[in-house]
Amino acid sequence: MFEPDPPVPDPFEEFARARAPHLYRAAWLLCGHRAEAEDLVQETLAKVYVRMHRRRGPRLDNPAAYAQTVLTRTFISARRRASSTEVPYADLPGLDTAGADGGADHAGTTDLRLALTEALADLAPVDRAVVVLRHLDGLSVEEVAHALGLTSGAVRNRSMRALARMRKEALR
Structure with missing residues (x-):
């Protein structure tokens, strides 16, 4: 009986799952708004995906450092654009505040x-x-x-x- 080979895990998918929480934290600290931070992380991961799947050019040795650089430069570049003066509605930070005490958030x-x-x-x-x-x-x-x-x-x-x-x- 013929069994298909198991699917090969995509290195980008593993990278994105592992690195997304850190990228989101950094993005939120840069932007100060949940929606902006989520957009920034998505844009960053899209750029990293393209770079990791490029067949030509040098191999990406440190994707985490590359992602951090892309995140920061994308943030700065977006702030230079005229549309960066748009302000989303005010919302509370979406950071996970759960600590060792089971999630109690102290004043x-x-x-x-x-x-x-x-x-x-x-x-x-x-x-x-x-x-x-x-x-x-x-x-x-x-x-x-x-x-x-x-x-x-x-x-x-x-x-x-x-x-x-x-x-x-x-x-x-």
Whole structure:
């Protein structure tokens, strides 16, 4: 009896399943809105899919780093467009707040998250990307510089100034 070969798992599908939650978290921190973040992740994954399935050109050695770079650059590029002034309706963050205590969301955590969201919203797109990648995603200065196409000095300078603005806003 003839049995068909089992389907070969698509490396992109496995990558997307594993990496989507992290990409969404970073996108939400960059955008500040659930719908925008979801769109940004979809656009990023579409670009990664095309790159992973390209037959010509160099092989994609680190798809996670590539996806993070695409996500950040797509966000910055979208903010430069005239249509980026559209503002979606206000909604609460869609982040998963379930912790080790079974999902109890404490007022202090919520206040901190809202304060962080407001402080990030006041930053320019590139400064916001630097803060998110450097301090919330834990990338090194060099990794952030590479992802954004900046020099290491520019990343340090932008980070320092953006954090100072955020501190100033927090004291108000």
